[in-house]
Amino acid sequence: MSFTVAIDGPAAAGKGTISRAVAERFGLAHLDTGLLYRATGAKVLDGMKPLAAAEALRAEDLKRDDLRTGDVARAASQVAAIPEVRAALVTFQRAFAQRQGGAVLDGRDIGTVICPEAQVKLFVTASDNVRADRRYREMKGSGMDVTPEGVLADLRERDVRDSGRLAAPLKPAEDAVMLDTSQMSIEDAVAKAIEIISAARR
Ligand code: CDP
Numbered sequence: 001m002s003f004t005v006a007i008d009g010p011a012a013a014g015k016g017t018i019s020r021a022v023a024e025r026f027g028l029a030h031l032d033t034g035l036l037y038r039a040t041g042a043k044v045l046d047g048m049k050p051l052a053a054a055e056a057l058r059a060e061d062l063k064r065d066d067l068r069t070g071d072v073a074r075a076a077s078q079v080a081a082i083p084e085v086r087a088a089l090v091t092f093q094r095a096f097a098q099r100q101g102g103a104v105l106d107g108r109d110i111g112t113v114i115c116p117e118a119q120v121k122l123f124v125t126a127s128d129n130v131r132a133d134r135r136y137r138e139m140k141g142s143g144m145d146v147t148p149e150g151v152l153a154d155l156r157e158r159d160v161r162d163s164g165r166l167a168a169p170l171k172p173a174e175d176a177v178m179l180d181t182s183q184m185s186i187e188d189a190v191a192k193a194i195e196i197i198s199a200a201r202r
């Protein structure tokens with residue numbers, strides 16, 4: 001049986017940071033599933049239809065330079081509300097989760113839909129303002145033309161769409177451990193996640 005860690009939560013809660021750190025700590029493969037939706041959204045901005053874009057995804061699409069922009073994030077959240085798009089991406093994600101040696105997947109529906117059998121499920125949150133501030137610093141730091149207000153508005157719009165959609169909405173699995181990182185440093189959040197995963201591996 002493979003060992004799977006599911007990490008879900010709203011935008012900029014710290015899912016990716018925690019996932020990368022625990023993957024390294026426990027020697028697990030890591031898949032940032034948001035990249036699949038971002039790459040699909042980017043192709044739609046290029047002019048493709050959403051389902052065709054999802055079905056045509058290739059590994060190199062996940063390495064595009066523009067995947068972290070606000071426009072692509074919005075397009076990702078729009079295509080992610082389409083059930084057929086989500087269905088087209090399921091097989092790849094489940095196969096990744098079954099890897100020998102185990103895997104960490106982070107996204108919105110990993111614990112609820114993609115890997116309901118995951119041995120560990122974390123739902124990472126932080127207040128709107130903390131998350132927007134983190135994302136603003138991150139985007140500003142990579143040279144993007146953003147304002148704190150704009151980032152907060154975009155993040156809220158995306159969270160409302162992601163939580164309100166019918167297809168695999170953002171919500172904690174019933175057996176998820178909640179991790180509110182509003183008052184936590186990255187080191188504290190990672191240490192807490194490692195503690196939870198270590199307990200499950202025993
Ligand atoms: O993957 P997700 O969108 O949930 O968040 P992330 O990309 O891991 O984190 C967003 C930003 O917040 C990054 O710049 C992290 O370095 C930062 N962060 C933080 O300041 N404190 C934490 N406890 C977690 C993340």
Ligand code: CDP
Pocket residue numbers: 010011012013033034035037038073076077078080106107108109110158162
């Ligand atoms: O890093 P951040 O949390 O801001 O976003 P992301 O994880 O890269 O995801 C971008 C968008 O893809 C989200 O706003 C969701 O609409 C969608 N997504 C999803 O629906 N299901 C997933 N498993 C992962 C992402």
